[in-house]
Amino acid sequence: MKLTGFTDYSLRVLLFLAAEPGRRATIAEIASAFDVSENHLTKVVHHLGKHGWIETVRGKGGGMTLAKAPADICIGQVVRGTEGADMPAECFADDGGGCLISGCCRLKGVLAEAVLAFYAVLDKYTLADISRNRQVLGKILKIQAA
């Protein structure tokens, strides 16, 4: 069972920003800190901005910050947004996917229940919970204080 790379990178961006909440960060420095492609992060940052998790200031001295307090950013909500249409199996598509038995399949209900349980755990945690060790994170990611 796999989350998309898009989800993985989104959570890394949020963790980076939570390490020094007041400070503006650029895509280039987050990409460099995690050694990932700027191109991937650009899409991730666009998505996070569109959904109101981060704010971006353009121009010189610009960059992104969290748009809310870390305690108000629920991991379950973030992951639901980044996973989007990525469902556990093809039968979860609106048209039932290509599976012949999707109309009567009892496995689908079981998988749906398991997915709910997965998100119910993520809903219990906020960005504040997973960034309590922000000093350590900041050090490893070499983030200069705000």
Added chain:
Amino acid sequence: MKLTGFTDYSLRVLLFLAAEPGRRATIAEIASAFDVSENHLTKVVHHLGKHGWIETVRGKGGGMTLAKAPADICIGQVVRGTEGADMPAECFADDGGGCLISGCCRLKGVLAEAVLAFYAVLDKYTLADISRNRQVLGKILKIQAA
């Protein structure tokens, strides 16, 4: 959050066999019933046999049947086996993946808890539970009675 196609196909094979538990089925007819590639199913069937979920008799009149009663085939156990090394994010790899913060990341524990909750739901169900409507399944899949 996505399961592999390998898991999807494995569960379809088990559902097919559960529709008429006494009857021997061939890869060709299961592939035809679900309109999927025989090549994919061959690997799936090999895996299911190796893990003791199905039995195969070779030669004329041969084919596969369930190796246990449907009530003794736990969906959680099957899916753990078919998902195998497919973990929610790269940091679940034995070497921590490529992520710089994997050693101190608190998100990893949260994801691990969510994955446990996902499998805990699947553990509550057996193949018998999801094939109680086996007459309907048999009809849709055009399976002849044993």
